[in-house]
Amino acid sequence: MSKRVRYLLVIISVCLSLTITGCGLQSLFGNKNNTSSTKGGTETVIAVSLNEEDPNKLLITKGIDDLAKKENVQVKYLGQSAAGEESPLKGAKVLIYQGGNASLLKSAETDKIPVxxxxxxxxxxxxxxxITPDQEKTGELMAQTLVSKVAEGQVVILQGDPNETGFQERLAGNKxxxxxxxxxxxxxxxxxPDSEAVxxxxxxxILQKNPGKVQGILAHTEQLAALANEVLKQTxxxxxxxxxxxxxxxxxLERMSSGAQAGDIDTSPYLQGVNAYQWAQKIIKKEALDVNDSITSEQGEIPAKIIQVKAVTPDNLALIQKSYTLTLQSAEQDKKEKEQADQASKSTDQGQAKQEDQSGNKSEASSEGQQAKSSPIPAGVQKVTERIKTxxxxxxxxxxxxxxxxxxxxNEQVKTVPAEMLKQQSEQPKDATKDQGDQKDQKDQKDQKDQTDTNK
Structure with a gap:
């Protein structure tokens, strides 16, 4: 048997084997259809509920929005008014929660939305x-700033709400x-929050009972610092x-610039927003979180990202103040532009609706005018008088x-119009229309006759 014949027999055997086993060439070289992936074009929604009392709320939103603008992500901010909405978390893939409407947490649990x-x-x-700033380090830096100016005497610590996270950590750092x-x-x-006056x-x-003995005050929050500054000014x-x-x-920071406050702690609110957004995206994509600590809660250990803090001193005050001010101005500008865009969109919708209403009114008025024109004499009229004044x-x-x-x-005259004249006037438009139709028919017949004669 020649080599060519044997080669053909081998080829035929391989083809028969592939046919019997149901395999094809795509199976041998890889089925591309099974390994290809499609990218969805749907927009991701991240819901955010922030504490309305946070003085750095706009800086946090700025950190979130700056990253969201670069991606196909919609950030939905939910305020207290969201409580009245039927489904405020509709479409959201994750909820970033700092405070605000507590009912959102229940809705997230019901809808199985990660928080x-x-x-x-x-x-x-x-x-x-x-995501949280380093609370204990904040307390330590506060106390270190104070002892650099005060080495003895009484120190008053204005603590925050005991129910807030970080209360114990800041106090521990102070001590x-x-x-x-x-x-x-x-x-x-x-x-x-409800006992500011107290x-x-x-x-x-304390200041009145200990005149000259109180040397320093540590205020854990901006609200308490502003309150203490007011009391110190009054006294x-x-x-x-x-x-x-x-x-x-x-x-x-403005109080520090004026000398009314000795120090403060930069908790990096912008970075808090940035990291919150990054973690939200990782949660949506089910990627590993860059955890650097954990927080103990009633639910157990929670993965945490601790944001570093730093003391604001006279040396870095100008730089930090400029950073805060520029970021806040940019955030306010973004907010203003968004509100203007929303208002313009709303005005456009209202204008279109108004235009449609006006078009409908014009149509009705035109219809009524035509009806009035076609019947100038009201129904049921038995007598008409004309008053002529010269x-x-x-x-x-x-x-x-x-x-x-x-x-x-x-000279004034009053005349009565005869009923026959009224009847004649009411029938005249109809007759005129009929005459016009008859004239048109006669003209068409004449033109047709002339055309026939021409053809002949």
Whole structure:
């Protein structure tokens, strides 16, 4: 048997084998249809609920929005008004929650939407993660700033709400540093959102009962720092007692510039927003989170991303203040442009609706006008009267043409229009229309006859 014949037999055997086993050439070289992937063009929605009382709320939103603009992502901010909506989390893939409407947490649990906490740890909610500034380090830096100016005397700590996350950590950070100074005694005032007046009065009482002894105040939040600054100004102690805040913002940095506040802590609100967005995207895409710590809660250990903080000092005050101010101005501009765009869109929709209404009204008016024109005499009329009023002015002139006298006469007549005339007037438009139709028919017949004669 020749080599060519044997080669052909081998080829035929291979083909028969492939046919019997159901395989094809695509199976041998790889089926591209099975390995290809399609990318969906749908827009991702991230829901965000922030604490309305946070002085750095706009800086957080700026961090979120700056990244969202670069991707096909819609950020849906939910305020207190979202409680009245039927499904405020509709379409959302993840909820970033710092505060605000607590009912959103229940909705997220019902709709099985992952919740990412931001700076605050909500109770009774299963979280997928948390982004928060280093609370204990914040407390330490506050105390270190104060002891650089005060080595003895009384120090008042204005603590935040005990129910807030980081309350114990900040206080622990304060005490770690202050405990190293035995000549410093500490007095604590615990506050809550509903007891601002009580907190203010408590500070006033301590200052009055200990004249000249209080040397410093540590205020854990901007709200408490502003309250303390107000009390110190009223008691004329703002230049004698050192005030240190724990939540830097534009107003607190302005107080530092004016000398009314000794120090503050930069908690990097913009970076909080950036990291919250990045984690939200990782959660949606089911990617690994860049965890650097964990937070203990009633639900167990929660993966956390701790944002580094730093003290605001006279050396870096100008730089940090400029950064906060420019970022805030940019955020306000973005917010203004968005509101204007929404208003323009709303006005356009209203204008179109109004134009449609006007078009409908014009059509109705035109129809009514045509109806009135076609029947000028109302139905049921039995008698018509015409009132004719004429006024004649007579002028008397001298030889030079100058008017030396005038005389006016008024003549008014009332006539009754006969019924036959009314009938004739009402039928006249119909007859005119009929005559026009007859004339047109006669003209068409004449033209047709002339054309026939021409053909002949």
């Amino acid at each position: 990412l906490a931001l700076s605050q740890l909500p109770a009774g909610v299963k979280l997928v993660g948390m 770690v540093v202050l405990s190293k100074y035995p000549k410093i005694t500490v007095q604590n005032i615990v506050s809550s 907190t203010k009065q408590g500070l006033v009482d 004329q102690l703002d230049r004698k007692i050192s005030l240190v805040g724990g939540q830097a913002c534009v107003p607190s 006024e004649t002015t007579r002028e008397y002139l001298d030889a030079q043409g100058k008017v030396i006298g005038t005389e006016k006469t008024v």
